[in-house]
Amino acid sequence: MKYQDALVAWTPRTDKIDVGPLISEDARDWSRPYSHTGGAAYVALRECKNEFQRDMMMFIEFHSIVVRDRVDIDAAHKAFLKIDEYRRRIAPDIKGADHDGDYMGGW
Secondary structure, rough: OOOEEEEEEEOOOOOEEEEOOOOOOOOOOOOOOOOOOOOOOOOOHHHOOOOOHHHHHHHHHHHHHHHHHOHHHHHHHHHHHOOHHHHOOOOOOOOOOOOOOOOOOOO
16 A cells, blocks of 8 residues: 555554555545544645655654654554555565565665
């Protein structure tokens, strides 16, 4: 799933975090059990045309969720593995990375 299309939902100070499709009028609201949402919930992300800026937004969001909101880092990593850009940009020796033979994290 592309980050621009991914809704990130979490509850601070827990291990409760998930990534799924942006909710539409005809889709079930899977994010209801969580207190916070991000990712594609923001129009600025959905409309951003700069790939590197989107990648920065993704890692800043991950950092904020883990550091500011104290969400369990392993749970956050597992949820973010659903995001294509995350898997390509993390270090290739991290479980779940998708480096396609590129050992520079997709750069």
